[in-house]
Amino acid sequence: MNVEGKKALVFGGTSGIGLATVKRLTDLGAKAVAISRNPDRARDALPGITLKACDVRDGDAVAALCKEYAPYDILVSAATGGERATGPFLKMDMEGYKSSFAKLWGYANCVRFGAEHLAKDGSIVLVSGAPARRSRPGQIALASVGGAVEAFVRGVAPELAPRRINVVSPGVINTPMFGPASPERDALADKRCAGHLIPRAGTADEVAQAILFLIQNDFVTGTTVDVDGGWLLT
Ligand SMILES: NC(=O)c1ccc[n+]([C@@H]2O[C@H](COP(=O)([O-])OP(=O)(O)OC[C@H]3O[C@@H](n4cnc5c(N)ncnc54)[C@H](OP(=O)(O)O)[C@@H]3O)[C@@H](O)[C@H]2O)c1
Numbered sequence: 001m002n003v004e005g006k007k008a009l010v011f012g013g014t015s016g017i018g019l020a021t022v023k024r025l026t027d028l029g030a031k032a033v034a035i036s037r038n039p040d041r042a043r044d045a046l047p048g049i050t051l052k053a054c055d056v057r058d059g060d061a062v063a064a065l066c067k068e069y070a071p072y073d074i075l076v077s078a079a080t081g082g083e084r085a086t087g088p089f090l091k092m093d094m095e096g097y098k099s100s101f102a103k104l105w106g107y108a109n110c111v112r113f114g115a116e117h118l119a120k121d122g123s124i125v126l127v128s129g130a131p132a133r134r135s136r137p138g139q140i141a142l143a144s145v146g147g148a149v150e151a152f153v154r155g156v157a158p159e160l161a162p163r164r165i166n167v168v169s170p171g172v173i174n175t176p177m178f179g180p181a182s183p184e185r186d187a188l189a190d191k192r193c194a195g196h197l198i199p200r201a202g203t204a205d206e207v208a209q210a211i212l213f214l215i216q217n218d219f220v221t222g223t224t225v226d227v228d229g230g231w232l233l234t
Contacts (some may be wrong), residue, residue: 001123001216004029007072009065011056012079014042016175017127020208021076022046022139028212033069036079056081056106063113066145070117074215078127080177081106081138089140100141104148111152115160121217124165125154127207128224130231150224159221164212164221171228174201197230 008025012018013034019042022032032049036041039051054065056079082102085092107126116122131139132146146169154165174189189201210227214220226232 001121003074004229006030006074007069008032008074008076009035009069009072009114011054011062011075011077011106012127013076014039014046014051016074016078016177017170017173017204017207017211018078019045019128020204021078021211022049024205024208024212025074025215030074055111057102058110059109059113062109066114066117071119072117073109073119073122075110075114075118075122075124076126076211076215077107077110077124078211079103079106079110084145085112085141086138088138092141097141097144100145101148103145104152107149108152111156111160111165112201115163118163120162120191122163124163125211125214126159126165126167127211128167130169130171130226130228134232153224161221164214164218166220166222167224168207168210168214169224169226169228170202170207171196171226172201173204173207173227173232177206180192193229196234200229202227202229 008030010018010022010032014036019022022034025032028127034049035052035054037055039053054061084100085096128146128149131143132150135143157165172192178185193199193201207227210225
């Protein structure tokens with residue numbers, strides 16, 4: 001797909017990976033809508049871009065927003081959804097574990113209600129995470145949710161065809177998910193990657209680049225692209 005002149009909805013498009021994706025899309029001439037619960041915070045970072053408020057956990061709100069902007073060619077969701085539980089599973093609060101799946105429910109809403117207004121040659125990209133296929137201690141909730149997202153994408157791809165759906169799996173990416181930008185955040189993000197084949201944290205733009213690849217390449221569907229600095233081999 002040549003994204004020039006195409007219309008894109010980017011859930012979670014007001015921060016980190018989603019925001020970098022909105023920037024890349026608009027740099028290439030697409031018309032993007034950046035969506036999150038509190039989109040106003042992106043007003044300075046995304047001048048001239050349409051910002052919309054919507055909580056991906058609210059299926060009716062997602063359906064209404066998709067109808068409002070229909071038809072469109074590209075749908076990306078990088079929305080975190082809610083808090084994820086961390087720590088040893090055998091000591092984990094089960095409500096915390098269950099609520100970690102807000103990310104999956106949000107993605108499911110975006111696909112369920114977003115697909116019906118997506119162009120026949122349209123493309124959907126979701127974001128999982130490296131723990132889906134290589135969990136580290138304390139990451140069982142992240143692993144479970146990421147694995148579910150990747151299985152969901154593989155499972156739903158045949159139903160969506162000829163429209164395409166893929167997922168990008170990031171490793172540690174230095175974004176506002178780890179707090180406001182600061183030298184301390186940079187150092188901590190890099191420290192988490194010590195010993196990786198590429199021993200630094202990734203950038204939001206490096207993940208956005210993979211999201212753009214999956215949108216642009218018409219021969220890719222139902223698969224996962226890893227942008228993880230070698231996490232899976234480390
Ligand atoms: N950063 C990493 O190291 C990393 C690693 C692996 C996977 N990931 C995944 O990559 C995705 C993007 O992460 P990021 O690092 O870019 O995080 P981020 O900078 O915190 O951005 C998350 C975005 O999602 C939006 N959002 C969160 N919950 C939402 C909801 N319920 N409804 C609508 N929008 C919602 C946020 O805006 P509002 O708060 O305004 O709603 C924000 O725009 C997430 O799915 C994350 O799990 C990140």
